[in-house]
Amino acid sequence: MSAAKKVNGYLITQAKDGQWWLTGGDGEPVAGPFPTEALAIEVASVFEDTPAPARRRGSKD
DSSP: OOOOEEETTEEEEEOTTSOEEEEOTTSOEEEEEESSHHHHHHHHHHOOOOOOOOOOOOOOO
């Protein structure tokens, strides 16, 4: 296993089975697995998280 690389705010890590994963700073998997490190880096370079949907406001009646 190689050292994790940081791309666009995400970590590129290799699992014990040789697959590559895009993870958040907390280690939570975001995308993957990918067969190569280069592919994981390419995805991370354009990856953008979808913001959470707006919370509906309740009625104050």
